[in-house]
Amino acid sequence: MKNEEIYSILKDLSEKIEIKVVEKNLLLPGLRAKSGLCIVEGQKMFIMDKNKKIKDKVDMLATCIGVIEKDLERIYIVPVVRDLILKAKQKYTHRQAGEKSIISYTFDEDSQDSD
Numbered sequence: 001m002k003n004e005e006i007y008s009i010l011k012d013l014s015e016k017i018e019i020k021v022v023e024k025n026l027l028l029p030g031l032r033a034k035s036g037l038c039i040v041e042g043q044k045m046f047i048m049d050k051n052k053k054i055k056d057k058v059d060m061l062a063t064c065i066g067v068i069e070k071d072l073e074r075i076y077i078v079p080v081v082r083d084l085i086l087k088a089k090q091k092y093t094h095r096q097a098g099e100k101s102i103i104s105y106t107f108d109e110d111s112q113d114s115d
Helices: 003-016 054-068 079-096
Strands: 019-024 036-040 043-049
Touching: 003 019, 003 054, 003 079, 019 054, 043 054, 054 079
Parallel strands: 019 043
Antiparallel strands: 036 043
């Protein structure tokens, strides 16, 4: 399955679990923002830098879904995508081991492990 297809499935899944995915240009002069999850007027929103490579977008969104959604079993997810989400969650959890608490989530290339 191609990354574009996986990303589309992840975006659809995000909507099902009430996370709106919005792509914005975050490379504007004077703007110091990264892709990540936030809450705007009570709505969970994942702001995705539209300039990211598709693989990075897939990794970030899979990690977000894996960390945020505690009951993925209640939703049908294509097995390949489910495995990707679970692996992304494990990588994130492994990186966070040792931290006392998580105040906010930032999903960008600086927080992703290189393969």
